[in-house]
Amino acid sequence: MLENPRSPRVRAVAKLTKRSARDETGMFLLEGPQAVREALACRPEAIVDLFATPSAMERHPDLRATAGEAGCEVVYATEAVLDAMADTVTPQGVVAVARQFPASIRDVFAESPRLIAICEEVRDPGNLGTIIRAADAAGADAVVLTGRTVDPYNPKVVRSTTGSLFHLPITVGGELQDVANRARAAGLRVVAADVKGDDLLAARAEGLLAEPTAWLFGNEARGLTDEALAIADTALRLPIFGRAESLNLATAASVCLYESAFAQRS
Numbered sequence: 001m002l003e004n005p006r007s008p009r010v011r012a013v014a015k016l017t018k019r020s021a022r023d024e025t026g027m028f029l030l031e032g033p034q035a036v037r038e039a040l041a042c043r044p045e046a047i048v049d050l051f052a053t054p055s056a057m058e059r060h061p062d063l064r065a066t067a068g069e070a071g072c073e074v075v076y077a078t079e080a081v082l083d084a085m086a087d088t089v090t091p092q093g094v095v096a097v098a099r100q101f102p103a104s105i106r107d108v109f110a111e112s113p114r115l116i117a118i119c120e121e122v123r124d125p126g127n128l129g130t131i132i133r134a135a136d137a138a139g140a141d142a143v144v145l146t147g148r149t150v151d152p153y154n155p156k157v158v159r160s161t162t163g164s165l166f167h168l169p170i171t172v173g174g175e176l177q178d179v180a181n182r183a184r185a186a187g188l189r190v191v192a193a194d195v196k197g198d199d200l201l202a203a204r205a206e207g208l209l210a211e212p213t214a215w216l217f218g219n220e221a222r223g224l225t226d227e228a229l230a231i232a233d234t235a236l237r238l239p240i241f242g243r244a245e246s247l248n249l250a251t252a253a254s255v256c257l258y259e260s261a262f263a264q265r266s
Contacts, residue, residue: 001076001077001078002051002075002076002077002078002081003077003078003080003081004081005078005080005081005083005084006084010081010084010085011084013029013049013051013085013095013097014084014085014086016028016029016097016155017029017087017155019151019154022100022151022153026099026100027048027097027098027099027100028097028098028100028153028155028158029085029086029087029095029096029097029098029155029158030095030096030097030098030158031086031087031088031091031092031094031095031155031158031159032088032091032092032094032159033056033059033060033063033092033093033094034162034163035096035158035159035162035163036050036063036094036096037060037062037063037066037163038162038163038165038166038167039096039098039163039166040063040066040067040070040072041066041166042166042167043098043101043166044066044070044071044072046098046099046101047067047070047072047096047097047098048096048097048098048099049075049096049097050067050072050073050074050075050094050095050096051074051075051076051077051081051082051085051094051095051096052074052075052076052077052082052093052094052095053076053077053078053079053082053093053094054076055093056092056093056094057074057076057093059093060094063094079093082094082095087155087156088155088159100153102152102170102171102172102173103142103169103170103171104171105144105171105174105178105179105182106182107169108141108142108144108169108171109182109183109185109186110186111141112186112187113141113142113186113188113212113214114141114188114212114213114264115135115138115139115140115141115212115213115214115215115257115260115261115264116140116141116142116143116144116183116188116213116214116215117131117132117135117140117142117143117144117214117215117217117253117257118143118144118146118176118179118180118183118190118214118215118216118217119131119143119144119145119146119149119217120146120147120149120176120216120217120218120219120224120228121146121147121148121149121218121219121222122145122149122150122217122218122219122220122249123148123149123150123219123220124150124220124249125150125154125155125156125157125160126156126157126160126250127220127248127249127250128145128149128150128152128157128160129156129157129158129159129160129161129162129165130160130161130250130253130254131143131217131249131250131253131254132152132157132160132161132164132165132168132170133160133161133162133164134250134253134254134257134258135164135168135257136161136164136167136168137164137258138254138257138258138260138261139261140168140257140261141168141169142168142169142170142171143168143169143170143171144170144171144174144179144214145170145171145172145173145174146174146175146176146179147175147176149172151172152165152170152172176216176228176231177231179214180214180216180231180232183214184233186212187212188211188212188213188214189208189211189212189213189214189233189234190214190216190231190232190233190234191208191213191214191215191216191232191233191234191235191236191256192215192216192218192224192228192229192232192234192235192236193215193216193217193218193235193236193237193238193252193253193256194218194223194224194229194235194236194237195223195237195246196229196235196237197234197235197236197237198234198235198236198237199236199237199239200236200237200238200239200256200259201239203234203236204259204263207263208234209259209260209262209263209264210260210263210264210266213260215253215256215257215260216228216231216232217249217252217253217256218249220248220249236256238252238255238256
């Protein structure tokens with residue numbers, strides 16, 4: 001039983017809330033039973049350490065059983081230790097350390113994808129996590145992160161994906177021009193989501209959204225630069241039927257991804 005919140009082992013786990021520690025170790029932090037459950041189901045080999053309070057294991061006996069089947073030992077700890085490790089105020093009694101598993105851009109486009117989300121300079125962790133979750137739900141083949149997009153292993157991103165981080169390939173560190181070139185070589189049209197673009201409803205009627213598509217999403221505050229827009233094959237805007245000034249980035253991305261998902265399956 002781990003009881004000392006200031007022990008070196010606990011401090012090492014707590015440091016993973018910082019980007020520098022994640023980059024140095026290649027590890028990241030998982031918090032809560034749902035995230036750990038998805039990791040054990042989809043990538044059990046990524047789990048390095050699993051910490052839990054005895055009461056949490058009583059509430060989630062499936063976690064204990066799944067961890068045992070995966071050969072992952074549960075290290076019991078006090079609530080104070082879990083609080084010291086976690087990024088959240090209430091980690092729900094379960095924290096894990098996992099290895100990062102970024103996908104290869106080459107491998108992603110070698111799989112003949114039909115729907116990709118490209119995130120260029122997306123800086124808000126909650127937005128990126130929601131886009132990853134929406135891409136997963138819409139059946140996208142991958143999420144590609146370019147520019148200075150936030151680290152997908154940031155604890156807030158991980159929580160926002162609600163497990164989708166483990167369901168589809170996510171690449172990091174790409175340059176937008178290279179990614180766009182690879183997308184086109186794989187037969188995808190690069191479509192920027194931008195308020196200066198053409199009407200999405202017209203594109204839907206023309207059948208454009210039924211084609212293999214790499215959606216390009218930009219920064220929350222600035223959108224896509226003129227240079228980024230020039231890299232795309234076309235740009236589309238979502239119509240605003242009410243009085244809202246605009247849509248949140250993650251909401252707009254979810255609509256765009258689902259528009260393609262519907263069109264490709266019709």
